Amino acid sequence: AVVSAEKFVQAARENGYAVGGFNTNNMEWTQAILRAAEAKKAPILVQTSMGAAKYMGGYMVARNLIANLVESMKISVPVAIHLDHGHYEDAKECIAVGYTSVMYDGSHLPVEQNLKEAREIVELAHSKGVSVEAEVGSIGGEEDGIVGEGELAPIEDAVAMVETGIDFLAAGIGNIHGPYPENWKGLNLDHLKKLTDAVPGFPIVLHGGSGIPDDQIQDAIKLGVAKVNVNTEAQLAFCAATRKFVDEFNANEAEYMKKKLFDPRKFLAPGVQAIQDAVEERIEVFGSTNKA
Numbered sequence: 001a002v003v004s005a006e007k008f009v010q011a012a013r014e015n016g017y018a019v020g021g022f023n024t025n026n027m028e029w030t031q032a033i034l035r036a037a038e039a040k041k042a043p044i045l046v047q048t049s050m051g052a053a054k055y056m057g058g059y060m061v062a063r064n065l066i067a068n069l070v071e072s073m074k075i076s077v078p079v080a081i082h083l084d085h086g087h088y089e090d091a092k093e094c095i096a097v098g099y100t101s102v103m104y105d106g107s108h109l110p111v112e113q114n115l116k117e118a119r120e121i122v123e124l125a126h127s128k129g130v131s132v133e134a135e136v137g138s139i140g141g142e143e144d145g146i147v148g149e150g151e152l153a154p155i156e157d158a159v160a161m162v163e164t165g166i167d168f169l170a171a172g173i174g175n176i177h178g179p180y181p182e183n184w185k186g187l188n189l190d191h192l193k194k195l196t197d198a199v200p201g202f203p204i205v206l207h208g209g210s211g212i213p214d215d216q217i218q219d220a221i222k223l224g225v226a227k228v229n230v231n232t233e234a235q236l237a238f239c240a241a242t243r244k245f246v247d248e249f250n251a252n253e254a255e256y257m258k259k260k261l262f263d264p265r266k267f268l269a270p271g272v273q274a275i276q277d278a279v280e281e282r283i284e285v286f287g288s289t290n291k292a
């Protein structure tokens with residue numbers, strides 16, 4: 001069922017596990033994520049970046065696609081339709097077209113403006129039962145043209161952001177979007193501890209969830225991370241499986257043509273299965289299996 005996220009994210013925080021926020025790009029991606037969540041009986045957020053929603057034909061199309069699939073696939077686990085890293089106007093538009101959760105990302109703005117806009121989004125979102133994520137301190141790396149410096153979130157900014165009434169908080173703790181570089185120093189768990197001590201019981205969101213060693217993710221969950229965002233990992237899984245299939249296709253061309261494996265429903269199947277497998281594996285690591 002499609003729901004807002006605040007209740008199941010808070011439940012994760014209280015019970016020491018994390019739910020996954022998985023980015024989607026199209027119908028197949030969405031089906032793979034939903035199948036994984038249903039198989040694992042895990043609450044999840046299916047999220048679109050601003051760029052992915054544009055690619056899919058706009059927020060209305062993206063929202064309807066996800067909502068319609070939840071219904072037609074008879075998905076019984078809680079699913080939030082979430083905007084990932086949204087600008088102010090985009091967050092408003094998503095609330096208007098029926099997203100059930102939005103991330104307002106003003107982390108690139110002066111902190112006063114970030115707080116003010118977050119307050120406005122919270123007021124609007126909560127009047128419609130939509131949950132809100134916001135960010136302080138930026139997350140390293142680049143995602144859909146939004147470049148973060150990767151600084152550690154100042155504790156006082158985190159406290160002020162929680163006071164705006166948001167439901168969960170993204171905060172930089174050394175995490176980076178996209179693949180992690182060889183010389184990455186790891187998550188700054190000391191900083192995370194300071195952060196969660198300053199906002200006791202409040203759910204923290206770990207962005208850049210792809211490629212962090214599992215033990216570090218689990219340590220972060222113990223300290224208060226209740227949502228982990230994953231995008232690149234599913235893309236890499238899709239790409240690897242598709243490349244393998246194409247290699248096999250090229251090596252057995254006559255046979256594959258005869259079997260009509262050029263049909264997109266067959267051609268994309270190994271990649272789509274790989275997305276589902278990757279999502280299921282992440283859900284296990286985050287501990288949200290059987291928490292629906």
Ligand code: G3H
Pocket residue numbers: 023084085143176177178179206207208209210229230231232233
């Ligand atoms: O907001 C989305 C995530 O933070 C994804 O990061 O691509 O490194 O998994 P990732």
Ligand code: ZN
Pocket residue numbers: 085139143177207208229
């Ligand atoms: Zn992110």
